[in-house]
Amino acid sequence: MLKRLTKASVLLCGALRHGQFIHQHGIRTFHSTIASKIKVDRKDTHIEIQWGPSASPSCSKFNYSWLRDNCQCPLCVHPSNRQKLHSSGDVALSIKPESISIVEGGNGPHLEIKWPSGSLRPHANHRSRSEAHTSVVDVAWLQKQDYSPQAVRQRRNALFKPVYWDGDMYDQRKRSVDYQHFISSNDGLRKALEELRDYGLCFIRNAPTKDKEVENIGRRFGCIRETFYGTSWDVKSIPDAKNIAYTSLDLGLHMDLMYFEAPPGLQFLHCLKNSVTGGESIFLDSFKAVEILKTMHPEDYSVLTQVPVTFHYINDGHHMHFRRPTIVEDDLNEQRMVYYAPPFQGPLEAEEHLVGPFYKAFAKFEEILRDPKLTYRMLLQPGDCVIFANRRVLHGRAEFDAASGDRHLKGAYVDWDDFKDKLRVLDVRK
Amino acid sequence: MLKRLTKASVLLCGALRHGQFIHQHGIRTFHSTIASKIKVDRKDTHIEIQWGPSASPSCSKFNYSWLRDNCQCPLCVHPSNRQKLHSSGDVALSIKPESISIVEGGNGPHLEIKWPSGSLRPHANHRSRSEAHTSVVDVAWLQKQDYSPQAVRQRRNALFKPVYWDGDMYDQRKRSVDYQHFISSNDGLRKALEELRDYGLCFIRNAPTKDKEVENIGRRFGCIRETFYGTSWDVKSIPDAKNIAYTSLDLGLHMDLMYFEAPPGLQFLHCLKNSVTGGESIFLDSFKAVEILKTMHPEDYSVLTQVPVTFHYINDGHHMHFRRPTIVEDDLNEQRMVYYAPPFQGPLEAEEHLVGPFYKAFAKFEEILRDPKLTYRMLLQPGDCVIFANRRVLHGRAEFDAASGDRHLKGAYVDWDDFKDKLRVLDVRK
Numbered sequence: 127m128l129k130r131l132t133k134a135s136v137l138l139c140g141a142l143r144h145g146q147f148i149h150q151h152g153i154r155t156f157h158s159t160i161a162s163k164i165k166v167d168r169k170d171t172h173i174e175i176q177w178g179p180s181a182s183p184s185c186s187k188f189n190y191s192w193l194r195d196n197c198q199c200p201l202c203v204h205p206s207n208r209q210k211l212h213s214s215g216d217v218a219l220s221i222k223p224e225s226i227s228i229v230e231g232g233n234g235p236h237l238e239i240k241w242p243s244g245s246l247r248p249h250a251n252h253r254s255r256s257e258a259h260t261s262v263v264d265v266a267w268l269q270k271q272d273y274s275p276q277a278v279r280q281r282r283n284a285l286f287k288p289v290y291w292d293g294d295m296y297d298q299r300k301r302s303v304d305y306q307h308f309i310s311s312n313d314g315l316r317k318a319l320e321e322l323r324d325y326g327l328c329f330i331r332n333a334p335t336k337d338k339e340v341e342n343i344g345r346r347f348g349c350i351r352e353t354f355y356g357t358s359w360d361v362k363s364i365p366d367a368k369n370i371a372y373t374s375l376d377l378g379l380h381m382d383l384m385y386f387e388a389p390p391g392l393q394f395l396h397c398l399k400n401s402v403t404g405g406e407s408i409f410l411d412s413f414k415a416v417e418i419l420k421t422m423h424p425e426d427y428s429v430l431t432q433v434p435v436t437f438h439y440i441n442d443g444h445h446m447h448f449r450r451p452t453i454v455e456d457d458l459n460e461q462r463m464v465y466y467a468p469p470f471q472g473p474l475e476a477e478e479h480l481v482g483p484f485y486k487a488f489a490k491f492e493e494i495l496r497d498p499k500l501t502y503r504m505l506l507q508p509g510d511c512v513i514f515a516n517r518r519v520l521h522g523r524a525e526f527d528a529a530s531g532d533r534h535l536k537g538a539y540v541d542w543d544d545f546k547d548k549l550r551v552l553d554v555r556k
Numbered sequence: 557m558l559k560r561l562t563k564a565s566v567l568l569c570g571a572l573r574h575g576q577f578i579h580q581h582g583i584r585t586f587h588s589t590i591a592s593k594i595k596v597d598r599k600d601t602h603i604e605i606q607w608g609p610s611a612s613p614s615c616s617k618f619n620y621s622w623l624r625d626n627c628q629c630p631l632c633v634h635p636s637n638r639q640k641l642h643s644s645g646d647v648a649l650s651i652k653p654e655s656i657s658i659v660e661g662g663n664g665p666h667l668e669i670k671w672p673s674g675s676l677r678p679h680a681n682h683r684s685r686s687e688a689h690t691s692v693v694d695v696a697w698l699q700k701q702d703y704s705p706q707a708v709r710q711r712r713n714a715l716f717k718p719v720y721w722d723g724d725m726y727d728q729r730k731r732s733v734d735y736q737h738f739i740s741s742n743d744g745l746r747k748a749l750e751e752l753r754d755y756g757l758c759f760i761r762n763a764p765t766k767d768k769e770v771e772n773i774g775r776r777f778g779c780i781r782e783t784f785y786g787t788s789w790d791v792k793s794i795p796d797a798k799n800i801a802y803t804s805l806d807l808g809l810h811m812d813l814m815y816f817e818a819p820p821g822l823q824f825l826h827c828l829k830n831s832v833t834g835g836e837s838i839f840l841d842s843f844k845a846v847e848i849l850k851t852m853h854p855e856d857y858s859v860l861t862q863v864p865v866t867f868h869y870i871n872d873g874h875h876m877h878f879r880r881p882t883i884v885e886d887d888l889n890e891q892r893m894v895y896y897a898p899p900f901q902g903p904l905e906a907e908e909h910l911v912g913p914f915y916k917a918f919a920k921f922e923e924i925l926r927d928p929k930l931t932y933r934m935l936l937q938p939g940d941c942v943i944f945a946n947r948r949v950l951h952g953r954a955e956f957d958a959a960s961g962d963r964h965l966k967g968a969y970v971d972w973d974d975f976k977d978k979l980r981v982l983d984v985r986k
Contacts, residue, residue: 171912187908191915196903207798208871213808213898215922217915271903278905352779368637378643386973387889388818434888441638445980446973449888458864458879459817468643473626473701475708478617482601485621485647492645543816543876550875 348544391542401531778974821972
């Protein structure tokens with residue numbers, strides 16, 4: 127019956143007024159400075175809001191259970207700690223509002239939704255919550271909650287819009303941030319965040335060459351990620367090294383700690399000494415390489431998004447093991463991530479029909495990675511600290527002559543979670 | 557041509573001898589104490605090994621590129637640091653061995669595979685590697701590398717075989733580990749690892765009630781996972797708490813830090829003081845609850861494996877956000893993981909047709925979680941430290957009377973990566 131009425135709904139344009147009531151079978155048009163011109167249509171299981179032709183998306187749907195669940199009033203979300211005070215499982219099934227009306231609040235238009243009693247399961251600690259409840263929903267807030275796949279993807283991507291670079295391009299536009307500015311001001315930190323957001327690579331200059339200074343630099347972004355290498359670690363040539371990084375050998379392009387569930391999002395390498403011959407640092411934007419692969423060899427690209435590579439570390443009293451594809455695209459939380467560390471690959475564990483295609487695709491990807499035009503090479507000076515997005519930018523090092531002088535870098539990691547947290551709280555968005 | 561020859565292959569049984577040659581078009585049967593009775597059949601792109609009827613799996617296939625890539629000789633894998641010295645992308649495409657033969661080494665049978673020159677891409681640092689190469693492959697090692705989906709899944713699951721429990725069952729079988737034994741011996745640590753592996757819950761007794769002792773306990777398993785709560789944190793009732801945990805209120809069953817990419821695998825709560833009325837600790841095996849849901853309400857179970865829940869933390873200068881389904885099953889690295897923390901759920905971002913089913917399924921899951929039979933309740937005593945698998949075992953706390961005494965727990969986290977690492981290196985397997 128309701129369905130039929132809804133189908134028969136007509137557009138009723140009305141002037142702006144307080145407490146405009148939306149009939150179960152009707153649509154109202156609403157004008158405001160914030161929402162511009164919205165139309166709210168009440169359906170059987172949800173409301174449909176037309177935000178106007180210039181909005182993106184132009185129309186959103188909100189399920190009634192969702193609306194009850196996500197009431198933001200102080201009885202539903204704790205006003206100081208922002209924790210939800212009921213669970214999604216407490217929402218009565220198939221609930222419908224008794225009424226929905228539009229009210230003009232001081233901060234713009236709101237939907238006033240009256241719920242019947244019993245809209246939430248009773249709870250001993252929250253006696254009032256099974257009573258009739260009114261949700262006052264900020265229309266501007268609601269517009270940001272559209273949960274269509276496109277809108278969700280758009281929000282996911284809003285933090286990042288990577289600028290793909292090759293060696294020349296990075297060389298021409300490179301900018302560094304002075305340590306004092308970076309360490310002591312949000313503005314300096316914001317500059318570094320922007321570089322990392324767009325290019326995945328950032329240089330801090332004139333940092334004190336103190337042993338653990340790298341941890342102070344890292345802590346500007348969040349917590350230091352401690353691993354079995356320590357909170358920070360030395361990169362220098364030592365005898366009987368447990369890791370090729372700790373020799374003077376050429377160190378091919380790679381990423382660190384691919385055998386962890388969440389490999390660190392940021393890596394810091396702080397140069398304390400560098401008087402050797404050789405030992406240039408090398409960086410490459412793997413996202414650029416993926417774009418080339420995707421365009422030139424779409425099948426190989428597709429194989430590398432499908433075939434899980436096994437990463438492991440079996441050494442020095444540890445045995446780590448984690449499987450993930452080389453290229454992870456468009457997942458619930460990220461637009462793109464790349465995982466690449468050949469020395470730490472274990473025997474491939476992939477479906478038989480994908481093994482041959484994997485070797486072909488991986489070779490093609492590496493052909494692109496070997497293009498010297500893609501790499502940015504530079505020599506770290508004492509006091510430089512390079513920061514890079516470890517799941518985007520590959521790093522490597524040219525061989526050096528260990529007898530020709532001293533080379534000592536100090537490294538540290540920070541999680542991607544923390545980096546994104548900082549982007550959000552400092553509102554560093556495109 | 558080769559294909560035709562292979563098709564025409566026949567079973568040629570031969571007595572054990574050194575250097576038994578496997579013809580391109582033939583099969584040899586090989587007997588040994590380790591491999592028992594194996595048959596190796598050379599195909600166009602791979603070898604096929606029959607391990608014998610009692611082996612599981614009874615037959616494995618190994619692609620030639622895979623075999624070349626995973627040669628374990630000291631030229632291919634660094635003998636001390638175990639890093640691979642070439643990349644999978646270096647393997648020549650469509651390579652085929654010149655010969656494969658079976659040799660009896662001191663440690664059991666090996667396959668001797670002769671590769672033509674150019675089987676790896678030339679590299680300046682490894683001049684010998686483009687020459688002809690011989691791989692000597694330990695048959696016992698090879699058998700463990702089967703990469704069929706079943707074998708890979710079997711290996712993934714080998715670390716764990718959870719025993720699902722309810723309150724009574726846990727109460728009857730509960731075992732604790734004495735602090736001294738745990739902190740000072742691998743045997744004590746192994747006991748704790750076994751409890752956590754099987755039940756996801758373990759109690760250490762008689763720990764010193766020192767403020768940061770929980771970090772010493774945590775470090776037995778790996779690195780302390782530092783978060784914005786610190787390396788360890790206080791659970792006690794404080795005014796204007798930023799988190800409901802830091803009040804005296806009833807704290808519903810939940811898991812911690814679901815808004816991180818890799819929520820900590822282990823949580824530690826060390827009791828320093830507990831003289832209040834109330835404040836029981838409550839634990840529930842969510843894997844048991846999932847089993848019930850899966851059996852009784854398979855559709856709801858399926859919905860909870862599909863619909864990503866948004867977890868967030870927007871408070872105190874932080875804004876974290878991560879989406880993941882409530883139940884994650886059979887992924888590349890884990891058999892099962894559960895993610896549940898209603899107070900930290902943000903507005904659901906799910907496809908429209910799944911929103912209604914999600915509310916129904918989530919309510920059904922919580923109906924199971926509310927069954928008091930599933931919960932194990934106990935009162936932590938000063939000196940007790942409870943450890944639980946944070947992505948399996950839900951924890952909560954009964955309300956307490958803050959005026960009746962003191963209650964002070966100290967908490968810490970360790971990553972799941974580290975826990976699995978320890979299981980592997982101490983060889984704590986089923």
